[in-house]
Amino acid sequence: MSEMTNMSAFEIAESVNNQTVTATSVVEKSLALAEALNSKLNAFLAIDREGALRAAAKVDSIIASGGSPGRLAGVPIALKDNMCKVGLPTTCGSRILQGWIPPYDATVTKLLESEGAIIVGKTNLDEFAMGSSTENSAYGPTLNPVDLTRVPGGSSGGSASSVAAGIVPVALGSDTGGSIRQPASLCGVVGVKPTYGRVSRYGLVAFASSLDQIGPFSSSVMDSALTLEVIAGFDLKDSTSYDEQMGSLSAQKGLSVEGLRVGMVTEFVEGSDLEVVSALRDAANALTSLGADVVEISIPETKLGLSAYYLIAPAEASSNLARFDGVRFGLRVEGSNIEETNVLTRTKGFGAEVKRRIMLGTYALSSGYYDAYYAKAQQVRTLIKSGFERAYQQVDVLISPVSPTTAFKLGEKSLDPLAMYLSDVCTIPSNLAGHPAMSMPYALDSKGLPIGVQILAPALREDLMFRLAFALEGSSTGAPSLDDSIKEAINRG
Amino acid sequence: MANAETDLKDLGVRGESDFLPDGWELVCGLEVHTELKTKTKLFCGCANVFGAQANTNVCPTCLGLPGSLPVLNERALEIAAMIGLALSAKVQASIFHRKNYFYPDMPKDFQISQYDIPLNADGYLILPSGKRIGIERAHVEEDTGKITHLGGASGRIHGAERALIDYNRSGVPLVEIVSRPDIASPEEAREYVSELRSTLVAIGASDGKMEEGSLRVDANVSVRPIGETPFRTRCEIKNLNSLRSLVRAITFEAHRQVAAYLAGEKVTQQTRHWDESAGRTVALRNKEEAEDYRYFPEPDLVPLRPSEEWIEGLRSQLGELPKERRARLVESLGLTDTNDQIETAISVELYPFARSALAAGLDPKITVARCANELASLAPLDESFEISWFVELLRMETNGEVSATQAKSILAEVAKNLISPKAAQERLGFSQLTDDQLTKTINEAILQNPKEWERFRTGEAQLQGFFVGKIMKATSGKADGKAVVRILLATAEQR
Amino acid sequence: MSSRISPKEVAHVAMLARLSLTDEEAELYASQLSSVLDHASDIESLDIHDLEVTAHPLGLVNRTRSDSVVSGLSQAEALSQAPDEAQGMFSVPPVLGEPS
């Protein structure tokens, strides 16, 4: 935050409600920055200047008439482009959905807007959220604002990049196997994957339904806490959403971690780069000095996560993505009959990674292989859950690396799918177990690239997770220095 | 194969169990899909109605738009479980699966259905003939949209130039009831569907309209030499839109298969289409892709764990099933077996009339006859036609206040004008009391009221009303007022 | 290079998924999918067939909504994103296969 004059979401909402600033001025500034930086970062697929200013004016008029627009009054927020908002295109980073304008709002969109937040645009992503670098977007890769030769991570790379560059204080992403936490770590921002079922998935274009979960990106822990408090909750439109209220997260700020038992997961440390591991040890030491009780803990079941994930997620995706057939919406390449039309449309509309996963998933579900692959992988979820449960009998929360490496170069892994998949090894187990986990920016490597620390908690214990994050925030090295050309563009604007 | 298929058109379609050549028997199981009578669709709040303008009962969920999610309709689940209970099935913990295949009437390109763990398993249906047909399962699933094929000479798909899709029906709740291969004749198939339909209608699960497609039947047909235990290859017959088609199609198909075996040919497992006008089943285009539905548990829905309490609550809502209605009437009539009148009287529309009349202690024979004949001929009855009118009319007939012939006319008048039988009787000018009967009643009144009579006879004309009132009361108002006055005056003259 | 899945199987899977692949793509996918499946051999070899599957991480069951009508989309809204429409319906090239 040192280089950015931008206020946090918390400060914006307070100032707008106090009438120290107008929502319009805040949003105008965010839009200007988005427009100035997008040619460099390609973080946004759509910037909604008109709609955002209209919404900001409405917030200002509510304030002027003595009303209260809500907890996120005037806060500019970006949505990953796999969440629906009426009137704005939702592309999922795919050619097959080019120009599709959903006729309905996602539940998260409604909840944010009902608290006065302003949706300024839709952010870039790996096509249908399949990827770990945002290079799989049909609309070109998003770049990491810390170093424009590097990827921002993925799949929610546009959201991470836009928050890291200071365009918006908060953005939403979706996390199926690490798609919030890994880009948050690679861009140096906070990224949260809540418990599965905590946030409604209605209006989130599904990748893998049993793993997908929406969560916030922000520069500060408090902003993620605030945002998650707004978007969490039961939704009648999502049968898998959880119906009990979440405790306050923002109230965790300043609470002591003394006596808290923290486990460092051996298996996640093993394959990680030295600098990543050393950042984690620094965090562990900081927690120890705050009175927490840090121990190493082994959860061998998590080693099976990657295999299970790369069977379950593609299987569900192969079914979820069947509807992109050229009949009702999106791209159609017309053939002489419907079958041919389906084939032509899908062959042209989907990119290579999406096709690869559809193929893998179709294969894993096909007769003769279901039991060996899909069914087995679902049982492994149970194994991993019980592994975590065993660990949580000994400790309250877990910490680990987020990603084994810091941000890698564009194109570095795009030819080897398995190498790319391996970068999700520390994040995937939480999705399989349905547990909450977050990435907390903590240190920089020798190149000045951000390193995040992952905090994992038992199901529904976001409160504990945030208590630890707030505690670690004090000893974090802070935001990374942005790429020179980004700094320049910000200063010009 | 072509040889075996020719010249089968003129086969008898009566469907008796010995309809096949000597030594051969039919093995048939039916899959019946019934649309459920709910207000809304299975997984969204869109109205479940027939005949609306195209694509007006749709939403993101039933259009399969990206990001939409299904949420199960509570009532649909209740009705589905009631079907299971009515079929004496086990209502059990279950989950939904996705059945994956591409078809443009299916907006998500998968159907949400149930697979290896259905809601209802292992039931049976006892037919009026006493035969028990096993029910393997009755599971919940969603319906598809409807395709209209444009262009092309025959209207059959291969000639079409364009297909238009209406998704109003997409997501309408269905229960698929799969019988065991216990059906041994086309007639038994008809009887099964008919009894199943009555059962579904009786519990309020379905309106049972085959012609509107709310009840759809597929037949799995195979044949084997009598005495052979293993099943032979079966064919699935689709497009059976009426009971008549069902009987004809099974008859044709069974003969076709026997003819094939007798000619030394093989029967290949395939789906066949019943061509009603040609009176034959025809093989559908053989798909080059083997069916591989890639079933897997639907991750957007959670498991169903019905509690005992919930199940018992539904059981109490079932009411009398057709077999129980039949048993009640057979017993009331002192019979051992059902007959056509009983079968008509137990229908969903007529049975409440019969039930109320019997409960009022009226004659079962008249009750069943009037229900099965006169009332049935007046169906469909207006909603404001009161059951009590029918009971009252039967009471009048039983008491001899009206003749059987008059009762029938009164019933027609009641149905036509929606008035009480008394009012109808009046309007029709029916009075069953003869002058002799009236004279007798008047004489009784005179005996009971000698003082008043003396005063009337000696000129107190105002006492005429007193006596008319007594007579009307004694005859329950059925006496003709004018006739009463005439006889009163004549009697006063005589004495 | 492992060959857990042959280019021929890849072609069959592509057909099920309504994708068309060139021969080169089929070769490439065959080798890439094989390496992912190779990696999955760690769970293939597990003997856990008695273990329950995780249906919902929090164990939710019996989620339903009441049977009351909620207004959906108008015909115009429903068709607004259709690639082609006619007579208030979605229009597509002819459907081969089963008569309906």
Ligand SMILES: [Zn+2]
């Ligand atoms: Zn709907």
